[in-house]
Amino acid sequence: MDYALELIFILKAWRVFVLVIGILGNWKVAKGDNEHAGRKLVDNVPGFISIDCGATEDYLDDVTGIFYKSDTGFIDTGTNSNISPENYNLNLDYGRQTRNLRSFPQGKKNCYTLKPEQGKNSNYLIRPFFNYGNYDNNNKIPKFDVYVGVNYMYTVELDGVDITLFTDIIHVPTSDIIYVCLINTGFGIPFISALELRPLDKSLYPFDFGALKRGWRFDLGTTTGTQEDYISFSLSYLRYKDDVYDRLWYTYGALPNSVPINTASDIDVQNSNDSYQPPSDVLKTAVQPSSGYRSLSFYDPTNYTGESYACFHFAEIAKLTQGRKREFIIDVNEGSYISEPITLDYLKPLSICLDQIFKGQVHFVINATAGSDLPPILNAFELYTVISQFDLHKPTNSRDVAAIMDINKTLRISREDWQADPCVPITWSGLTCNSDDTPMIISLNLSSSKLTGEIPFSLFNLTALQNLDLSYNELTGNVPKFLAQLPNLKTLNLSGNQLNGSVPEDLIQKSRNGSLIFIFGKKPDLCFSVPCTKEKKKPKRELIVALVATSMVVLVLLLLIFCALAIYKRKRRERASRSNFKIKNRQYNYSEVVRITDNFKTIIGEGGFGKVYLGILKDETQVAVKLLSASSKQGYKEFRAEAQLLMIVHHKNLVSLVGYCDEGENKALIYEYMTNGNLQQYLSVTNTNVLNWNKRLQIAVDAAHGLEYLHNGCKPPIIHRDLKTSNILLNENMQAKIADFGLSRAFATENDSHVSTNPAGTLGYLDPESQTSGNLNKKSDVYSFGIVLFELITGRPAIMRGREKNTHILDWVYPIIKRGDIGSVVDPRLQGEFYTNSAWKAVEIAMSCIPSPAILRPDMSQVLVELKECLDLEIAHGRSQTLAIEANETTSSTPFIVSSMELQSDIAALAR
Structure with a gap:
């Protein structure tokens, strides 16, 4: 009996165990399926960056299937807000993204930092969204500028509280990081509702004249959409998932004197040779001239006076009977830009982007050729406005950017406007830049910025710097010698810090000869004499005897040390005379190194010792000069080891040493210059x-x-x-x-x-x-x-x-x-x-x-x-x-x- 009860207890316990395992297993499977589904949804749009500005969490958009992230991690400034509920945009394609926003009451420039996987020199579509929605209850719509990198794109001017503005930009960045910046122009606080970046195939929209913006795409042959809708921005559209690049295609209906045509057959755009891949639904509708006409025409009804760019999309959706053909040419602004007549294959897409830009409003005519049995058709077309390359600016000198970024990181500078490019379009606070084609930093004022640590070596790379103010901080360590090597420095203020040690002789000499205004304040821990001798109080009479006795002991010890050193040096010389390490190449002094490198003008690399500079000898021979930096971990012994070693090494497949410099703290190795790098x-x-x-x-x-x-x-x-x-x-x-x-x-x-x-x-x-x-x-x-x-x-x-x-x-x-x-x-x-x-x-x-x-x-x-x-x-x-x-x-x-x-x-x- 006891045995039976025990068995029943074991069976019941086993059932409970199995039930718990089953529940946990189902929970894990469900969790895994959800995680897998989330990954799949993200993977469906590789390379997309979709930011819901002001959102508090990431989410999957139910309508588009696009995964949106909050803007945490893309920007550190600004304030999150929600628009007034009565102004919620009911357009399902972008309604959710415009119900919240991020505004920027502080600073003139606030920038989002985007790091697309494809990196620089790729083609990107960038699309910011703006919906004011009376989020601040002021009913006063602001006006501000949008920049991509250092270049102006457009001004945000909304026509109503509940209007959403979005403008496509097609841009090829010159760096791996893309900055999208909002600039306060004094007409209200900038804000942004959403920001989207879409990578495009590199072959799309080929142009070498700047950037494209506005991006109107017209889906012809639909049942809705007119020129009046186009002017009033009230067209409806389709986007992802219909369009793999998430371009927005507006339903436009018919052109003047045209009739719509359509097909129920699918058009396989993804497996075609057309990399533009316009959506199949866009190509399934088209327009052709009304009865009695042989051409299609379009006149841009806007008053645009700048430059434009046009693309056309075709697909034959009528199955032509044998012997009949459709053939046509395209004229834009009264000029023919297609050398050969165009013919189409049944249900095969054909996209044509003209390799020219057009002045003012776009007017195109598509004419049937004399040998064509059928009139022309047009399924869709695109119009862009052009940002000319002459309107684009170059970013700040890359070496200056790297230097100021490192200074910012090293000194932990806390300034909200230190974002994106330091000079363009708005200079960072504390900086002054010159007006050269490629700007450089000429003044840096970090006074009273609560800075700690040592003066960073990155300052040495700001070669155009004229004025440097580091006063009234808590900087420690020595005054670095490289400050005297800044070629254009005219004013240096180091007062009010905790610096110690000797002030470099070159700085003192520049101060004395008037080439540098050196302000250091009253700092007892710094020595300013050349050579460095600090004033000391005279010893009291009772200490003199003790000092004299101590001095005698020290002198005896020094004498013994000097004798030992003399013996050591003699033996070392004897060993060296038997060694192969004989320095035969030319020794240069530091002034010659400065002349050879044109005052360290051109950096060509960085090695274990420090920077490597391009140099030119008197006979016009190019050399590479490796300068031992003040912050190098390698010292005199390593320098001598390398110099002596290289003197005996001669081989056609080893870089030759031309000479060296060993003058006090200034040490350099001068190599043959290798033209093609590494x-x-x-x-x-x-x-x-x-x-x-x-x-x-x-x-x-x-x-x-x-x-x-x-x-x-x-x-x-x-x-x-x-x-x-x-x-x-x-x-x-x-x-x-x-x-x-x-x-x-x-x-x-x-x-x-x-x-x-x-x-x-x-x-x-x-x-x-x-x-x-x-x-x-x-x-x-x-x-x-x-x-x-x-x-x-x-x-x-x-x-x-x-x-x-x-x-x-x-x-x-x-x-x-x-x-x-x-x-x-x-x-x-x-x-x-x-x-x-x-x-x-x-x-x-x-x-x-x-x-x-x-x-x-x-x-x-x-x-x-x-x-x-x-x-x-x-x-x-x-x-x-x-x-x-x-x-x-x-x-x-x-x-x-x-x-x-x-x-x-x-x-x-x-x-x-």
Whole structure:
């Protein structure tokens, strides 16, 4: 009996457990389905940025299926408000987005920051919405300007409290960030209801004359819409999901002396060759001339006097009987802009955007040709107003922008108007900019801004700066020497801070000779004499004896130290006389470096020491001058190490040292100038000049020559320690040379097997074994070279950045090699133009460089031999063009399958 009761209890408990699990499972499935649905809805519109300004949460719009975000994260200024309920717009296409808004009672310029996935030089449709709705209960509609970046687009002027204004802008930005700014012009507080950005196919709306705005799109042949509706902005329209780009198409009805026609057949726009993809519903209706007419015409009824741009959309929706044809031409503003007559295919879209702009109101006529049996048709057309390139402005100098942004970040400056471009259209508070074609900052006043920390080095990049006021803050640290190197600085005010140490001699001298007004206030912690000597109180009589006795002890100690140093220096000189480190190149003084670089006018890069400047010697030879920055973590020892090392290194594939400067705190290395920059730039996806396969192999051979010389041609051998694509430079003949030995170290003796030190290197290139052991040797460089070789092969960086995580190039390439898919390994920009044999061999060489343990890696001499053979394969293939060799290539796939299988086993052994 007890056993039965126990069994019943267990069964009941089990039922409860199963029920709970079922409930939790259903809840999880429902939750997962909802999350999946949300992702799917977002993924349906990739690249869309849809912002409901003033909204408190994100949501999915029920009508359009577009996911809207609140503007949190897009802007930090402004105030959220709701319009008056009686002014809710009942238009379902954009009603919800206009029921709230964000207004900007503070500041003259307030900007939204948009970061589209496609980045710069892509085509975008930008559409702000404005609905006043008497949100402030003042019944006074404001007027203000809209800018995209630094360029004026239009003025917002609403005709009524309940009117919604939206104007399309088609814009190609020159940077990865797009700023949409509202400018207070003194006629009321700016506001915005919604902001939308839509990426367009790059082939759409081709123009090189500025930007497009207004964006009227007319869907002809519908049952509604007239010219009067067009003038009064009362047309209805369709948008996404009918239009994949979310363009708004207005129902316009018929043109003068025309009749509507339509079809029930679907028009497949997505699978056509027409990248404009006008909606199928737009193309299913059209107009043709009324009976007795042979042309269609349109006159813009507005009083627009600027420039216009036009596009036409056609689709034959009548099934023509055999032998009949429809053929026509287009005239715009009394000029023919289509050289050949237009004919249409049944149910196939055809879009034509004219590559010219037209002055004033647009008037077009579509005429049937003499040989046409049927009159012309028109399904839809678009009109835009043009913002001329002559009305566009250039943004602030990019170096100044980067500098002021870094200053803002470093000093944590809190000013609401420090948004978007610092100079255009409204200058940030505290800044003054010049009026050059490309503006630059000439004055910076940050007085009494509660700034803390040290004076940032980024100020050094404001080369046009004339006046700098940092007074009455809480800045600490030394007065940096680079302030004296600002070429145009005329006034410097550092008073009222917590600065200490010595004022740089150059600043004092400039102050004394009148070239600089230097205001520093009364600060006892600063020393202003040259050389620096602070006044001290005279010691009391009773301290004199103690001071004299102490001085005698100190003198004796100093004498002993001097003797020890003299012995040490003599032995060091003796060792140096036996060493190969003999500095034979020319030594320059600092004034010569200033002259060579034209007062550090042109920055061409930045290395471990600091900025790299373009220089010109007296014989007009271009050089690269690497200047040791005041903030560099590397010091005198590292500088001397690099200088001495480079003096003995001479090879055609290593960057040569022309000379050096070692004058007090001013230190510089002067290299030969490499015209074509570095390899990393050439492999970047933004570089349109794609390196062909032959050139990539030649660069690999050149770099291998240089590294092999460092390892085996130098006595003692040299380890580079930071080999990467940015340290492989290219001269005017695209010959590769290895650069930047700032992290290099020579072996202590020829017989030493490794250098034990803190690994420097760069993430992605550093041997994993070295990261854990701290031992850097030749095989560490071989690993780095293998990564460089994979970058040359694949066109991908060592570390591929992702939204959720970063991927190492080896983790990406291993599975593809394992599949034996060489076509997916090699850079797709080569479009298959490479010899499969040489590609597989290059992969095999790269794979041989990266095994762990390092003992399995070859010496660079062996790598060089293999790479030369790989290059010879490619050259031989290029010279062989006969059909016999092509047939041989076709039948030679088996060895490469075997090679792929061998690589698979290698991967298993090399798995990290």
